[in-house]
Amino acid sequence: MSADAALANRVAKNARHLGRWARREGLAAWRVYDRDIPEFPYAVDRYGEWLHVQLFEGRRALEDDAIEAHLAALAQALEVPRERVAFKQRRRQRGLAQYEKLAARGAPFVVGERDLRFEVDLLSYLDTGLFLDHRETRARVRAEAAGKRVLNLFAYTGSFSVYAAAGGAAQTVSVDLSQTYQAWTQRNLALNGFDDAQRHRLVQADVTRWLEAARRAGERFDLVVLDPPSFSNSKRMQDSFDVQRDHVGLVEQALALLAPGGALYFSNNRQGFRLDPGLAARHACVDITAETIPPDFARRRPHQCWRIVAATGNSPASPWTKAKTRRESSRS
Numbered sequence: 001m002s003a004d005a006a007l008a009n010r011v012a013k014n015a016r017h018l019g020r021w022a023r024r025e026g027l028a029a030w031r032v033y034d035r036d037i038p039e040f041p042y043a044v045d046r047y048g049e050w051l052h053v054q055l056f057e058g059r060r061a062l063e064d065d066a067i068e069a070h071l072a073a074l075a076q077a078l079e080v081p082r083e084r085v086a087f088k089q090r091r092r093q094r095g096l097a098q099y100e101k102l103a104a105r106g107a108p109f110v111v112g113e114r115d116l117r118f119e120v121d122l123l124s125y126l127d128t129g130l131f132l133d134h135r136e137t138r139a140r141v142r143a144e145a146a147g148k149r150v151l152n153l154f155a156y157t158g159s160f161s162v163y164a165a166a167g168g169a170a171q172t173v174s175v176d177l178s179q180t181y182q183a184w185t186q187r188n189l190a191l192n193g194f195d196d197a198q199r200h201r202l203v204q205a206d207v208t209r210w211l212e213a214a215r216r217a218g219e220r221f222d223l224v225v226l227d228p229p230s231f232s233n234s235k236r237m238q239d240s241f242d243v244q245r246d247h248v249g250l251v252e253q254a255l256a257l258l259a260p261g262g263a264l265y266f267s268n269n270r271q272g273f274r275l276d277p278g279l280a281a282r283h284a285c286v287d288i289t290a291e292t293i294p295p296d297f298a299r300r301r302p303h304q305c306w307r308i309v310a311a312t313g314n315s316p317a318s319p320w321t322k323a324k325t326r327r328e329s330s331r332s
């Protein structure tokens with residue numbers, strides 16, 4: 001069997017298995033293959049009728065001809081026209097490289113995730129506008145959002161805000177420094193019928209500076225989502241940001257905005273990240289990473305996630321946990 005055939009066979013097998021699951025879940029966007037075979041260091045995601053293929057840089061660079069043969073094999077195995085395969089190379093990046101413009105003109109389209117809709121663009125940026133690995137985290141936020149004031153920090157394109165709105169949030173506030181991504185959040189909210197600007201507020205600001213201003217203004221939220229980049233040195237930020245170095249102060253600032261009984265979801269995708277022991281000692285920090293990794297990302301842990309309650313607050317069982325317990329009890 002040729003190398004290309006081995007890749008095609010593995011991808012086709014994954015697609016048959018995970019495709020049934022994705023249809024049951026109502027997912028148009030899901031991961032088909034994630035570096036299963038070391039010789040083929042690709043991550044392959046299906047977005048409707050498109051494929052998004054990322055090559056992860058290794059010690060040995062692949063030749064252009066080999067890459068093209070692999071892409072053709074992937075397209076054939078998944079029955080997608082070659083021209084609908086978006087290809088990118090992942091290199092070790094610092095700063096906001098994952099958000100930088102790649103193409104002069106992209107081709108945005110809409111995909112469904114369960115009963116919600118999101119705009120994605122596979123060509124313009126390194127990332128697509130929708131982080132597929134946080135699907136279950138978004139579901140948790142939706143389950144807890146009813147009647148609550150929800151704050152989405154480093155909001156990117158607002159998927160957490162859309163889920164919170166779908167869960168009946170009384171208010172959502174989405175904070176991000178990028179005007180481009182705030183406009184994208186606005187479109188995602190409107191796509192799902194949540195276009196009330198007073199109820200779903202967008203704030204273009206440096207998150208760290210905004211948090212301090214919000215604390216002084218006495219703002220309070222019942223649910224906070226904090227999913228910062230691993231590293232940022234945007235020219236519009238006051239200082240550079242490194243999630244390992246700076247997460248303690250950032251988390252403490254976010255916790256300061258929690259109303260009594262509120263909760264913070266803190267996550268990041270920094271490989272080797274370690275939560276500060278002092279932070280864990282001061283607050284109720286529950287590692288929920290395993291519960292937030294969906295089946296299509298089970299091969300590799302793409303992020304870490306904690307549910308944190310401030311030391312001064314109580315930690316009631318979340319609606320998500322209660323619902324899960326009820327489902328498990330009904331099956332026993």
